[in-house]
Every structure is written in structure tokens, then in C-alpha cells.
Amino acid sequence: MTVLSNISFNAEGFMTDPKQWNKEIAAELAKQEGLETLTDAHWKIIDFCRATGLATGKSPTLRQITVGTGISTKDLFALFPKGPAKKVAKIAGLGKPEGCV
Amino acid sequence: MKTFLILGAGTAGTMIARKMAHALDLNQWKVIVVDKDEEHYYQPGFLFIPFGYYKREHVVKPIRGFIARGVEYVVSNVEALEPAENRVTLANGRVIQYDYLVVATGTDIHPEETEGLKDGGWGENIFDFYTYKGAAALASAISRFQGGRLLVNVVENPIKCPVAPLEFMFLADAYFTRKGIRDKVEITYATPLPGAFTKPVASAALSKILDEKHIHVEAEYNTGWVDSSRNMLVSYDERELPYDLMVSVPLNKGAAFLGAAGIADELNYVKVDKYTLQSTEYPNIWALGDAANIPASKAGAVIHFQMEAAFKNIRAHMQGKPMPDAFDGHALCYIETGFNKATLIDFDYTHEPYPGTYPLPVVGPFALLGQTLPNHWGKLAFRYMYFMMMHGIEIPLPNKFSMVGKRV
Numbered sequence: 001m002t003v004l005s006n007i008s009f010n011a012e013g014f015m016t017d018p019k020q021w022n023k024e025i026a027a028e029l030a031k032q033e034g035l036e037t038l039t040d041a042h043w044k045i046i047d048f049c050r051a052t053g054l055a056t057g058k059s060p061t062l063r064q065i066t067v068g069t070g071i072s073t074k075d076l077f078a079l080f081p082k083g084p085a086k087k088v089a090k091i092a093g094l095g096k097p098e099g100c101v
Numbered sequence: 102m103k104t105f106l107i108l109g110a111g112t113a114g115t116m117i118a119r120k121m122a123h124a125l126d127l128n129q130w131k132v133i134v135v136d137k138d139e140e141h142y143y144q145p146g147f148l149f150i151p152f153g154y155y156k157r158e159h160v161v162k163p164i165r166g167f168i169a170r171g172v173e174y175v176v177s178n179v180e181a182l183e184p185a186e187n188r189v190t191l192a193n194g195r196v197i198q199y200d201y202l203v204v205a206t207g208t209d210i211h212p213e214e215t216e217g218l219k220d221g222g223w224g225e226n227i228f229d230f231y232t233y234k235g236a237a238a239l240a241s242a243i244s245r246f247q248g249g250r251l252l253v254n255v256v257e258n259p260i261k262c263p264v265a266p267l268e269f270m271f272l273a274d275a276y277f278t279r280k281g282i283r284d285k286v287e288i289t290y291a292t293p294l295p296g297a298f299t300k301p302v303a304s305a306a307l308s309k310i311l312d313e314k315h316i317h318v319e320a321e322y323n324t325g326w327v328d329s330s331r332n333m334l335v336s337y338d339e340r341e342l343p344y345d346l347m348v349s350v351p352l353n354k355g356a357a358f359l360g361a362a363g364i365a366d367e368l369n370y371v372k373v374d375k376y377t378l379q380s381t382e383y384p385n386i387w388a389l390g391d392a393a394n395i396p397a398s399k400a401g402a403v404i405h406f407q408m409e410a411a412f413k414n415i416r417a418h419m420q421g422k423p424m425p426d427a428f429d430g431h432a433l434c435y436i437e438t439g440f441n442k443a444t445l446i447d448f449d450y451t452h453e454p455y456p457g458t459y460p461l462p463v464v465g466p467f468a469l470l471g472q473t474l475p476n477h478w479g480k481l482a483f484r485y486m487y488f489m490m491m492h493g494i495e496i497p498l499p500n501k502f503s504m505v506g507k508r509v
């Protein structure tokens with residue numbers, strides 16, 4: 001049994017029910033994304049995404065994260081390499097950030 | 102006297118000003134429209150400028166010629182909006198107190214937001230085609246281009262007319278083919294999206310066209326900075342893309358005074374209800390066209406479709422009645438695919454673009470997601486329809502999205 005065994009995911013690996021989420025799950029999902037340890041800087045962003053994601057029903061975009069947390073895009077990429085918006089959404093138990101119209 | 106104030110005299114501002122001047126009793130209402138510019142741009146025509154198909158006279162007209170009788174037109178930059186005071190301050194010092202406000206200031210490009218984009222090769226081997234000036238400068242660069250790497254980059258979404266960069270590459274492919282140098286030109290498209298377009302069915306169809314035309318797609322590309330000393334575009338995940346000629350679609354943002362007024366999102370787009378188009382913060386403010394933060398394409402055709410709903414809702418609100426009409430997010434885009442062909446997509450908030458036919462009375466039907474000559478005529482006819490619209494002549498395009506003719 002791991003912390004993830006009772007959790008439901010969609011085909012792309014995003015949790016389907018954000019209510020099932022907790023910090024332990026986040027740490028486990030982070031490992032799957034190649035992040036062995038989550039620092040305070042990581043948590044600041046994860047917490048921000050949780051809060052906006054639950055309030056709006058949508059995962060925040062890259063720009064919403066940088067504007068909302070004051071972290072530069074460069075630093076955000078350093079913390080969550082490759083696609084930060086997608087990666088944080090996954091770790092925060094939210095859906096995939098929507099493409100734009 | 103009451104004041105109905107409109108900010109921006111582009112596509113949306115011109116249309117709503119005319120409708121209001123016709124509907125309101127001008128003994129009781131003043132209708133004022135403010136624009137920083139004296140020129141009205143037919144922006145869809147910017148696409149044809151870089152290849153010499155359109156000239157200045159096709160796309161630039163005096164704003165004054167489109168302002169309806171009874172409307173006061175003020176030329177000045179809007180400096181500040183204080184929504185709690187119902188007050189707008191202009192650069193020329195004039196302060197306007199309003200009863201109703203429509204924001205129609207559109208969206209503009211911001212190359213200065215990307216490191217190295219504006220200070221290196223901008224205007225030399227880096228250009229935009231989202232402004233008349235940019236498109237005209239690009240025209241001479243393209244006519245001189247003898248081969249090499251052409252890089253087309255969308256910095257960040259949303260952008261207005263999200264298909265325009267694709268159309269640009271399709272036309273570039275045709276242009277260089279005709280010139281006999283297509284085998285010397287490498288075309289690459291760097292986009293933050295996972296594919297060619299935002300909606301899956303259309304994205305697959307458009308990817309196929311890109312493939313056939315040997316246009317390489319660099320997907321999920323988050324533009325970091327430009328190193329113009331090496332002619333290199335670099336992403337945040339450090340993918341380097343070299344260019345000889347770069348065509349950039351820089352970050353698009355709404356007018357800064359909207360962010361400062363506290364009625365807009367992080368890109369300065371006014372927060373509105375996506376069905377009524379009324380501000381979520383102040384009940385006497387509406388936002389139309391590109392300036393609104395609705396999840397619909399930022400396109401002229403969308404403005405045509407939303408105009409009736411916005412107008413009816415504003416009128417009802419003035420009379421204290423419930424708002425009767427809901428905008429459905431309807432968008433209809435002709436996509437120029439080169440060699441005198443075009444394709445067509447039609448969608449709304451809930452339906453993505455499907456293949457089939459678009460049953461337009463008299464001039465249709467048009468092929469959805471297919472590449473045909475009549476669609477190309479449709480695209481060219483769009484310019485005439487646009488200027489008819491700006492003069493207040495009704496055009497025969499039904500407002501609401503319909504599934505008639507579509508294959509799912």
C-alpha cells in the first residue's frame with residue numbers, strides 16, 4: 001500500500017478529485033515528477049495553486065502563478081523544470097491547466 | 102444630461118457607439134467615444150501586408166469616417182479610470198463623468214516584456230505583423246529574404262486571432278514556393294501550446310496541413326529570452342532555436358489603465374460575465390471585443406456575434422429589466438492556407454470546431470476544416486463585410502452558433 005493506492009487519476013495522470021489531496025500525496029506525486037524533496041519555495045507555489053485552483057475551479061496559468069506569488073518565470077522553471085504550470089497542477093491535485101482559446 | 106462613454110474606437114467601440122446613438126434619446130444622453138488614435142486599422146488585413154498582397158490603403162482608414170452621427174469623438178489617450186467615482190481622465194486633461202461605460206480598448210503587443218526581444222534585432226531581423234508598422238517593415242525584409250531559417254514564435258497565450266501565426270506560415274510557404282526558393286527556407290513554429298491549435302479536432306487538421314507544408318512545430322515552447330548576438334531564441338527549459346528571420350507574436354495585454362482601475366485580470370483584460378459581458382465588479386461597466394476576459398477567441402467575427410447580446414443587455418439594464426440575451430462564445434474564422442485556398446472553423450463556448458459545411462445563405466456553403474477556393478474568397482470578402490459593418494450596414498451572419506451542417 002502506498003499513499004496513492006486509493007486515489008483516482010485520469011489518463012494523463014491528473015487527480016480527478018481534488019478533495020482526496022493531502023501533503024503526503026503531494027510529496028509522492030512530486031517524486032514521480034522527478035522532485036525528490038519539496039522545499040519551502042516549492043510549497044509556497046503549491047499552496048498558491050491549491051488556493052486559486054479551489055477558488056476558481058481551474059488550475060492557474062504560468063502568468064497567474066508568477067503574478068500571484070511574485071516569483072519570476074525563470075525561478076519557477078528552476079523549481080519545477082520543463083512545464084511548471086502543468087507540474088504544479090499535478091502535484092497540487094488539480095486538473096490540467098486549460099489551453100487558451 | 103447623462104453620459105454614455107465608450108473607450109476605444111476600434112471594431113467594437115465603433116459598433117456599439119452607433120447602436121447607442123440610434124437607440125438613446127440624444128436630448129437626454131451624450132454618447133462619447135475616446136480613442137488615442139485617428140486611424141482605424143483593419144487588422145485581419147495585416148496578414149497580407151508582409152507578402153505585398155495588401156497595401157496601406159487596404160487596411161488604414163480615418164476613424165472619423167466611421168463615427169456615427171450624434172456621437173462625440175475625442176482624440177486622446179485614456180490615462181485613468183476610477184470606477185467607484187464613474188470617472189475617466191484623459192491625457193489632454195479632460196475629465197469625463199459617465200453613467201454607463203463600455204470598455205473597448207482591445208489588446209496590444211508588448212515585446213518589451215520578453216528579455217532581449219526589443220533591444221537586439223527588433224526591426225532588423227525580428228519583426229511582428231500585429232501592428233501596421235510591424236507588418237510593413239516585415240514586407241521589405243521578406244522581399245529581401247533569399248533563404249535561411251524563418252522562425253515564427255508565439256510568446257504567450259492568449260493572443261488575438263490565434264490562427265493568424267499559422268496563416269502567416271502557410272502564406273510564407275506559398276510565397277517562397279512561387280519565388281522558387283522554398284527549398285532554401287526552413288520554417289519553424291515555436292508555440293506554448295501542445296499542438297497547432299487550442300481545440301483538439303481543429304488542432305489535428307491544422308497539424309496535418311503544417312506537416313504537408315514541411316513546417317516544423319516546436320510545441321510546449323515557453324519563450325525565455327532572445328540572444329540577438331547569436332540570433333538565438335531560448336526557452337525557459339533552454340531549448341535553443343536559431344533564426345535568420347524571426348517573426349514574433351509578443352505578449353498580448355489589455356490597456357494598463359484597466360489593471361490600475363482594479364477591474365481587470367493579470368493581463369489587463371476586464372473581468373466580465375461571459376454571457377452578459379457586464380463587469381463582475383461594477384454594474385454600469387461593460388467590456389466588448391478583445392478587452393474582455395471571456396474564454397472566447399479575440400476576433401472581429403466574435404465581436405459581430407456578441408454585439409446584439411451586449412446591446413440588448415445594456416438597454417434592459419438601463420430600464421431596470423432582467424438581462425435578456427446570453428452571448429454563446431460564437432467564433433467563426435477563415436484560415437488562409439496559401440495557394441488561394443482557405444479553411445474555416447466555427448465554434449462556441451461548448452462546441453469545438455467540427456468538419457462539415459457552413460450553410461451561409463446566398464454565398465455559402467463553405468467547407469469546414471477543408472481547404473477550398475470559395476473559402477479563400479470568403480476570407481477576401483471579409484474585408485468588404487468588415488467595412489460594411491463599420492459603416493453600420495447589417496451583414497447576413499446569424500449570431501448564434503448552430504450545429505447545422507457539422508459532422509461529429
Ligand SMILES: Cc1cc2nc3c(=O)[nH]c(=O)nc-3n(C[C@H](O)[C@H](O)[C@H](O)COP(=O)(O)OP(=O)(O)OC[C@H]3O[C@@H](n4cnc5c(N)ncnc54)[C@H](O)[C@@H]3O)c2cc1C
Pocket residue numbers: 108109110111112113114135136137138143144145146147148177178179180205206207208230231232261262265356358389390391392399400401402403404434435
Ligand atoms: C494579424 C491579425 C489578423 C487577424 N485576423 C482576423 C481574422 O481573420 N478574423 C477576425 O475575426 N479577426 C481577426 N483579427 C482580430 C481582430 O482584428 C480584432 O479582434 C478586433 O479588431 C478587435 O476589436 P476591438 O474593438 O476589441 O479592439 P481594436 O479594434 O484593436 O480597437 C481598440 C482601440 O482602442 C484604442 N485604445 C487602446 N488603448 C487606449 C487608451 N489607453 N486610450 C485611448 N484609446 C485606446 C486603440 O487605439 C484602438 O483604436 C486579427 C488581428 C490581427 C492582429
